[in-house]
Amino acid sequence: MSSAVVSGLAVKCPNCGASLDLSPDTIVYVCKYCGWSGFVTSEQIAIGGVLPEDVNAVKASVESFLKKRTGGNYSVSEQKFIMAPFWLVKTHDHTRYNGYRSETRTMTVGSGKYQHTQAYTVYRPVKGVIDDDLLLPLFARRHETMFALEKAEEAVQGASPVQLAQDQLKPLAKTCEFLSSSIGLDEASHWAETKVSDIHRSKVQGMCTKVFDCYTEVSIVSSQLVFYPLYSVRFQDKGRTFRMLFDAARGIVLEAEVPITEAQRAGFLIAGYGASAAFAGASYAVAPQFTQNAMALSLVLGAIALGLAAYTTLMATRSQREVGGT
DSSP states (O other), X not given: XXXXXXXXXXXXXXXXXXXXXXXXXXXXEXXXXXXXXXXXXXXXXXXXXXXXXXHHHHHHHHHHHHHHHHTTOOEEEEEEEEEEEEEEEEEEEEEEEEEEEEEEEEEEESOGGGOEEEEEEEXXXXXXXXXXXXXXXXXXSTTOOOTTHHHHHHHHHTOOOBOOOHHHHHHHHHHSEEOOBOOOHHHHHHHHHHHHHHHHHHHHHHHOSEEEEEEEEEEEEEEEEEEEEEEEEEEEETTEEEEXXXXXXXXXXXXXXXXXXXXXXXXXXXXXXXXXHHHHHHHHHHGGGOOHHHHHHHHHHHHHHHHHHHHHHHHHHOSEEEEOOO
């Protein structure tokens, strides 16, 4: 690792001298010409990565998926093979909390014809601690996002990154676009502390009606910047644009928008309107009984029938649906 030569906005690779296209807040870079990795600042960071499958294998898997899901009637408008930067921050956490939980109970009061059930509220104190260890992924690009980012972060969270040697980086830089990191170690650590506090407070709020105190202490155990291989695709089908994100390390689709076929539309209509007709028929059969319960049941069945019809129409007229893990 080495620091890049920075002069104003001009940044050059210290290894081959090529101009680097970096944003002003870039911290870590990989030269796309020679694969040299380094730091724009003097900050030294542990960097790892996950190796992708062969680029031709990835493209073949993506093409197979698109043909299967679209019937072959598509055209790719954009495709990017990227090594995306993520922080993996491991924490040890301790939270003390104090609050109460309200419970509604009932009791029978009165006697004879005045006997009735009365509800009352009980307030139970809730107090305890949460101790855990978390591994938190953070996309290391400030003010940026991507399609299916949450799925990508889950993939990174479950990965086993390794140190990428220089002889591995050079060929990768020729086939993949290394996105530079613009979030530093201090910022990632601060984000992790805030994230843990939010996670623990959410747990406590699930246990309490009212929270009096919730104090979290976070210890950063380790932090690593990881480059993860992703294949981003935009494709056209019948004039509409769809997106897809492919995990190039595991060879699976993380998430994709795919068009709904005519057969699927017909299936939605047949199944939905069939069920709707069944409920409507049941409602019609019950209604003539003219009892209070029968009329109420008839209204419920009628509402279900209308709801199914509306939902079926919505599903049949949608242009896309999202799938993943294929």
